[in-house]
Amino acid sequence: MIRYSYSGEGVQGFGKLAQAHAPAFLIELYRSMLRIRRIEEEIERRYHQDQMKTPIHLVIGQEATSVGACAAMRRTDLLYSSHRTHGNYLAKGGDLNGMLCEMHCRANGCAGSRGGSMHLIDKSVGMAGTSAIVGGAVPIATGAALAAKLKNTGDVVMVFLGDATTEEGAASESLNFASLMQVPIVFFCENNFYSVQSPLYTRQPVRDIRTWASGYAMPAVTVDGMNVLAVYDATTRAVERARAGGGPSFIEAPVYRFRAHGGAGDDSKTGYRDLAECAAWEPYDPITMFGAHLRETGRLTDAAVEAMESEIADEIAASFTFALESANPTEADLYTHVYAD
Amino acid sequence: MPWDEGLVNSLIYDQPDPKEGRVISYTAAVNEALALALEHDESVFVLGQGVDDPSAMFGATRGLHGRFGRTRVFDTPLSEESMMGVSAGAAMNGMRPVFMHNRPDFVLLAFNQLVTHAAKFHFMDNGQTNVPMVVWAAIGRGWGSGAQHSQAIHGMLLGVPGLKIVMPSTPYDAKGLLLSAILDNNPVCVFEHRWLMKKDGIVPEGVYRVPIGKGIYRRHGQDVTIVGASHAIELGLQAAKQLADEGIEADVIDLRTVKPIDEHIILESLARTGRIVVVDTAWMTGGLCAEVGCLAAEKGFAHLKAPVCRVGLPDVPTPAGYTLEQFYYPDASRIAAAARTLVRTGVAQPTAAR
Numbered sequence: 001m002i003r004y005s006y007s008g009e010g011v012q013g014f015g016k017l018a019q020a021h022a023p024a025f026l027i028e029l030y031r032s033m034l035r036i037r038r039i040e041e042e043i044e045r046r047y048h049q050d051q052m053k054t055p056i057h058l059v060i061g062q063e064a065t066s067v068g069a070c071a072a073m074r075r076t077d078l079l080y081s082s083h084r085t086h087g088n089y090l091a092k093g094g095d096l097n098g099m100l101c102e103m104h105c106r107a108n109g110c111a112g113s114r115g116g117s118m119h120l121i122d123k124s125v126g127m128a129g130t131s132a133i134v135g136g137a138v139p140i141a142t143g144a145a146l147a148a149k150l151k152n153t154g155d156v157v158m159v160f161l162g163d164a165t166t167e168e169g170a171a172s173e174s175l176n177f178a179s180l181m182q183v184p185i186v187f188f189c190e191n192n193f194y195s196v197q198s199p200l201y202t203r204q205p206v207r208d209i210r211t212w213a214s215g216y217a218m219p220a221v222t223v224d225g226m227n228v229l230a231v232y233d234a235t236t237r238a239v240e241r242a243r244a245g246g247g248p249s250f251i252e253a254p255v256y257r258f259r260a261h262g263g264a265g266d267d268s269k270t271g272y273r274d275l276a277e278c279a280a281w282e283p284y285d286p287i288t289m290f291g292a293h294l295r296e297t298g299r300l301t302d303a304a305v306e307a308m309e310s311e312i313a314d315e316i317a318a319s320f321t322f323a324l325e326s327a328n329p330t331e332a333d334l335y336t337h338v339y340a341d
Numbered sequence: 342m343p344w345d346e347g348l349v350n351s352l353i354y355d356q357p358d359p360k361e362g363r364v365i366s367y368t369a370a371v372n373e374a375l376a377l378a379l380e381h382d383e384s385v386f387v388l389g390q391g392v393d394d395p396s397a398m399f400g401a402t403r404g405l406h407g408r409f410g411r412t413r414v415f416d417t418p419l420s421e422e423s424m425m426g427v428s429a430g431a432a433m434n435g436m437r438p439v440f441m442h443n444r445p446d447f448v449l450l451a452f453n454q455l456v457t458h459a460a461k462f463h464f465m466d467n468g469q470t471n472v473p474m475v476v477w478a479a480i481g482r483g484w485g486s487g488a489q490h491s492q493a494i495h496g497m498l499l500g501v502p503g504l505k506i507v508m509p510s511t512p513y514d515a516k517g518l519l520l521s522a523i524l525d526n527n528p529v530c531v532f533e534h535r536w537l538m539k540k541d542g543i544v545p546e547g548v549y550r551v552p553i554g555k556g557i558y559r560r561h562g563q564d565v566t567i568v569g570a571s572h573a574i575e576l577g578l579q580a581a582k583q584l585a586d587e588g589i590e591a592d593v594i595d596l597r598t599v600k601p602i603d604e605h606i607i608l609e610s611l612a613r614t615g616r617i618v619v620v621d622t623a624w625m626t627g628g629l630c631a632e633v634g635c636l637a638a639e640k641g642f643a644h645l646k647a648p649v650c651r652v653g654l655p656d657v658p659t660p661a662g663y664t665l666e667q668f669y670y671p672d673a674s675r676i677a678a679a680a681r682t683l684v685r686t687g688v689a690q691p692t693a694a695r
Contacts, residue, residue: 078434112467121466129433129466136458139423143430143438150386150412151435170453173423180418337468338502340526 068231135168225253487661496628562590
């Protein structure tokens with residue numbers, strides 16, 4: 001049974017949206033999504049070699065939300081995220097070496113082997129932090145937005161959350177406070193319909209998730225999460241609104257997680273979701289769809305894609321080699337940074 | 342006057358001599374620390390349920406919103422967990438929030454953000470993020486506060502790496518430790534005690550700091566060490582006076598900070614006295630009593646002439662009625678009795694009531 005269907009416009013959805021953008025920008029969005037996909041696939045391929053002794057939460061199928069939303073942010077804008085953080089981190093500009101070293105538990109990982117794959121951080125590009133507790137980053141991000149407002153930095157904060165986060169009390173509390181204080185924040189909900197293996201209908205009454213947010217007196221929209229341009233446009237509006245002092249916004253983007261909640265591969269065969277459901281979403285893969293549009297409109301050629309693939313493959317191979325050759329932390333490293341000076 | 346305020350006012354505290362310095366109340370000292378911090382550092386802000394209401398957090402926040410504006414001193418929604426996270430998020434981005442609660446019981450609503458987030462980020466981010474925030478709350482006792490309004494929760498937090506916990510016992514320390522807590526680059530819990538709030542003391546004007554992590558002798562003796570923090574020190578000093586009349590001289594150590602604990606001062610005293618009574622405003626099980634007791638056994642075993650003795654709350658929730666409460670809380674005479682038995686017979690009578 002197909003419980004959750006794609007409700008967007010498919011490839012047709014790019015038509016009007018693409019006209020507003022320069023080709024180079026569109027190609028860059030495509031490349032960014034493709035790069036995340038290939039990185040995730042390589043992590044997945046190597047995972048059973050047991051060199052990466054860290055949980056993984058792959059974003060295969062959810063690249064458009066990361067890339068579209070981060071493209072609407074400035075480098076100095078702050079991003080907070082959850083356990084499913086690879087795509088968010090990479091789209092915000094997080095360093096690939098730092099990420100793969102962290103996943104290999106090396107001393108030079110982006111969190112010095114203290115965070116693992118769920119705590120990717122790169123403050124140089126505004127990837128400010130994550131929480132592996134569902135909903136944990138939402139109050140933190142709201143506090144960061146309060147700081148931005150109090151210090152008048154002009155920065156906007158965005159926090160990625162999942163559908164299940166909207167069930168956490170702290171998320172409701174945070175939306176209430178963000179709206180009360182009119183802080184510059186965008187709550188970006190990637191609704192992939194499943195919390196681990198629990199479908200949305202066993203956890204929430206049937207209604208649009210945006211109505212939960214709009215109850216806190218903030219603009220709340222639903223956009224096609226498989227369409228990178230729809231995501232970019234909605235996020236741009238929300239970010240600009242926040243930067244202009246207009247307060248918080250909420251964006252819900254339905255997406256499909258083509259892999260298991262955690263680990264390599266898909267676990268749909270365990271029966272929690274129908275294989276037919278996964279198959280029904282496949283044509284709407286965000287990279288396939290956007291690639292088809294760019295080719296149809298003559299903006300992307302096979303040769304260009306080949307060149308991209310080759311560059312990306314080289315970068316990934318070099319980065320894995322770098323991680324594997326990097327030094328492990330020592331016992332003395334364990335006792336540093338327990339307290340700040 | 343209602344009996345509750347009457348009770349606090351009737352507590353016997355040594356009155357300070359005004360010739361020795363300026364005398365102000367405990368809450369005035371807290372208020373002054375907050376005002377100085379707000380005045381000297383633009384990144385400091387004060388938030389909490391009712392910080393700007395007429396009761397003003399027992400008077401600790403009185404007048405601050407008028408003086409510094411409601412952007413820097415503000416009331417919050419009843420959203421303890423989220424507001425703890427908001428405080429952490431602001432602290433991670435250059436601010437120094439002071440998040441105030443009437444009671445530690447309400448901090449329990451926010452343990453996810455305090456324990457699993459605020460205390461973890463500095464380590465988890467490999468030192469890239471500091472979380473300079475203060476969580477302030479006043480432990481209740483009596484007046485029917487009961488099981489849900491009088492919990493002293495520092496014992497639950499002793500095992501949380503990354504946190505600091507201070508528990509002042511005098512107006513001087515209340516100001517100096519709060520200023521240190523606000524200037525510290527880590528999450529610091531400041532647990533006050535409601536029964537200290539009407540205490541007067543000598544408090545210098547201006548900024549000064551009481552160091553976090555260092556205990557202090559409140560009294561010197563050679564027969565037994567009484568160690569604790571917060572309101573337990575008031576009781577410990579009264580007990581020491583009773584004991585002195587009987588020829589038993591006690592060291593009284595005020596830890597001031599219960600995490601990280603000043604091991605040195607405890608072991609130094611124990612080396613002289615050979616006997617230790619650990620007193621606490623909270624439960625004996627798994628808390629400060631247990632931790633200091635373990636320290637004495639583990640690192641001070643060679644000094645011990647008698648077993649470690651704990652005087653804290655029994656493993657029973659706090660009753661609301663004064664009729665049961667009288668059997669529940671340790672007082673000076675129970676602490677004195679425990680120390681006397683320890684010195685005279687070498688036997689530890691571990692609990693307050695039984």
